[in-house]
Amino acid sequence: MRLHRNLVFAVIDGLHEIFNEGAYADKVVQKLLKRDKRWGSRDRSFVAETLYEIVRWKRLYTEIAEVKEPFSRENLWRVFAVWATLRGISLPDWKQIGPTPTRRIKGRFDELSKIRKFKESIPDWMDQLGEEELGKLWNKEISALNQQAPVVLRANTLKTTRDKLRGLLEDEKIDTEFIKGYPDALQLTERTNVFTTEAFKNGLFEVQDASSQLVANFLDIQPGQRVVDTCAGAGGKSLHLAALMENKGQVIAMDIYDNKLKELKRRARRDGAHNIETRVIESTKDIKKLHSKADRVLIDAPCSGIGVLRRNPDAKWKLQPEFLDKIRKTQAEILENYSKIVKPGGKLVYATCSILPSENQEQVKTFLSKEIGKEFTFIKDKKILSHQSGYDGFYMALLERKS
Structure with missing residues (x-):
């Protein structure tokens, strides 16, 4: 592989922003890919994948390069030289690259x-x-979480079927394969930018990891019900709920962040999901108004995100132990408060993209021992580990409120 100066400089600039300025890797990559309109897909792919790769192996590479934070430009070049050497890539004779002891x-x-x-x-x-x-x-799990995540799509059944979508993507020269046990999923056989396809622009699919696609199904929903997605974010699961409900009934998508719900509205228009209503949580009153009103409630709780390190490798360096203590407390409060939205005979799913029992099974166990928790019956749960599934680490528990 021949290294091109402008692409490598983009990688170094990106590393500086992520490591020294605390920027998020996905935002940095997004910005860098717009830097030069002449770059082709291979150039963009080099910048994105090299950047993520070095971020993922930051501790190993910086230890080998014998450099410490904050990293000077010279030190970032040393880290890059380690990456290239371990991949058997010949380093060019540039002044930025010092002697490299292979x-x-x-x-x-x-x-x-x-x-x-x-x-x-x-x-x-x-x-x-x-x-x-x-x-x-x-041992097995952290090793799996360091692999590059596959790109998985969810066919939007409001507009198409998985089989039809596969054919349409083939017409656009994108090969996919079915995944056993995931009814609406297609996995790309080769990484490519699917957001420029006509199929995406027409709302025929969403990019959603296979594990994440199991959550909406776990809620056991029926068309015509009132479903509340309490931590909806930008709405990946709300959109899936709307599709499973065939646009019948109501999905109330709630979040404390208005900007995320605006993104959900945009996605819902593209997907033709007409039964989603967004509501910003501004105070406890917004939750109290819905007490005992919903057939189904999804609590996709904020968490450490350790189960999705493959797609967010910079989270390894941003996460702190104090945050985990804080987030466990938040999870317990959300579960206690938002569970009151479920009406008698209704069902609740508590889910996280964490693999830690302290954020998952233990939270559910503690909740069931509380006063409000005694009104619920535990039905089943599902623990998904990356090394077993090949997809993101996830947890989901289904509870039913007694009639």
Whole structure:
């Protein structure tokens, strides 16, 4: 592979923003890809994938390069040289790239690969927490969470079927395959930008990981019901709920962030989802108004996001142990308060994109021991680990309010 100066400089600029300025990797990539209109898909792919790769292996690469934060430009070039050397890429004779001791880099890599926190490139506290909560499974799980996530689509059944969508994408030179056990999912056989396709512009699909697609189905919904998505965000699951309900009944999508709900409205228009109503949660009154009014309630709770590290590798460096303590408290409060929206005989799903029992099973167990929790019956739960499924780590529990 021949390295091109303008592409590598873009990667270095991106690393500076992510590592030194705390910018989010996905936002940085989005911005960088607009830098030069002459770049083709291969150029864009190099910038995005190299940036994510170095972010993912930040601890390992910086340890090999013997550099520490905050990283100077010179140090970022050293980290880049480690990445290139380990991939067998010849480094050009540029003034930014100093002498690169290939043998020492490979030797150091072999040495550090025997220590899990370096091999899997994670902070000490996260490694310790993973082992405490998952035991021996942590080895396999953190390894799986360091793989590149596949691109999975969900056919929008309000407008098409999975089979028809596959044919339309083939016409646009995009190959996909079915995934057993996921009725509306198609997985790309090769990564490509699907957002420029006519099929996407016409609202025929959403990009949604296979594990995430299981949540709406878990809620056991029927057309005509009143369903409340309490932490809707930009609405990936609200849109799926609307499709499963065939646009009949009502989906009330709630969130504390108005800008996310505006994005959901835009997506709903494109998808032809007409039964979604958005509501901003401004105070506890907004929740109280709905007490005992919903047939189904989805609590897709805020969480550590450890189950989705494959698509958000920079979260490894942004997450802090204090945040986890805070988020567990928030999860417990949300579950206690929002469960009151379920009417007698109705059902509730508590879900997270975390793999930690302390955010999942233990939260449900604690809730069921509380006063409001005694009004609910535990029906079933599902724990999805990345190394077993090949998709994001997820948890979902189905509860029913007693009549």
